[in-house]
Amino acid sequence: MSPHIVLSVFAFLFGAVVGSFLNVCIFRLPKGESVVFPPSHCTRCDYVIRWYDNIPILSYLSLRGKCRRCGEPISIQYPLVELLNGVLTLLLYLKFGPGFPFIVLFVFCCAMVVITFIDLEHQIIPDSITLPGIVIGFIVSFFIPSLGWLNSLIGIVAGGGSLLLVAYGYQFLAKKEGMGGGDIKLLAMMGAFFGWQAVPFIIFASSLVGSVIGITVMLIQKKDSKLAIPFGPFLAGAAILYIFFGRALIHWYLNLGR
Known part of the structure; x- marks a missing residue:
């Protein structure tokens, strides 16, 4: 497998992983809560989400969109944000390659993803x-x-x-x-x-x-x-x-x- 393909796959995976954190920002920033503490948990039963239940996209599919403990439905927004951010990161890498412009635009696009979903739900930026x-x-x-x-x-x-x-x-x-x-x-x-x-x-x-x-x-x-x-x-x-x-x-x- 060529280095370009490997780096492209890594770019997508990295973007999806960061997308998982963006979901935290989307959920907590409108409430004025910390995006660092407490760790991600079920809003119904307070079950602390384990690492194997927090794998971007795959965990949502394996859990069938429900909390492992109480069965509370998980919003489809979570895998969508992860997928969207993964695709954007991949496209940025393919267009600009690794380097300073890629880093800057990656940060910018992450901010746009968070702003978009917060504004859609709460009508605030x-x-x-x-x-x-x-x-x-x-x-x-x-x-x-x-x-x-x-x-x-x-x-x-x-x-x-x-x-x-x-x-x-x-x-x-x-x-x-x-x-x-x-x-x-x-x-x-x-x-x-x-x-x-x-x-x-x-x-x-x-x-x-x-x-x-x-x-x-x-x-x-x-x-x-x-x-x-x-x-x-x-x-x-x-x-x-x-x-x-x-x-x-x-x-x-x-x-x-x-």
Whole structure:
């Protein structure tokens, strides 16, 4: 077996293992609980999960989605997060190979996974992720020549500022709050990691997909425009799309008609 295949398999497995920890973050951060202590346990019978019951994806299948002791159903979200993070890690490795960019983008994608599932369930985006993320993204920019600290700084201002203007504009026109501060800080974090050039792409892609899905959900559920749909997952999805295809799509768009 070639070293490339071995490293690819390892990348997937490593991502899935980290995905198990991300599940802890998704469950505990909205509650303000520690992600380190106490150890993972059943929420019904407090059974401390043993290592052999905490193997990503496989343990869920072997347990048939139930607690070993009391039979409490385990959410399908757990293996899905592990699988998703494993696939993202594999794709990052295949595109960027081992190195500093891979590490940075791996951390970023892990944060996006946590934010997506928390926002879907609780409609909040934790400041404990976005605020340190803004700082980390800016610090990282000093070590990535293609990004640069000035580009990152402008990205922070452009990302947070653009959504802040949208939020104020909507509040002024509709006389109610339409976009939370979490979305604003999230886009500022994305600007810190990718620079200001990524901001228009992320806004456009997330708005387009969000509009299509939002309208579809409202038609299916037969509810009006007051239906609240979290925007964070669309921002996160657009940012991940930018990582893999953003520059190519922007280049393609700019060359249309030439």
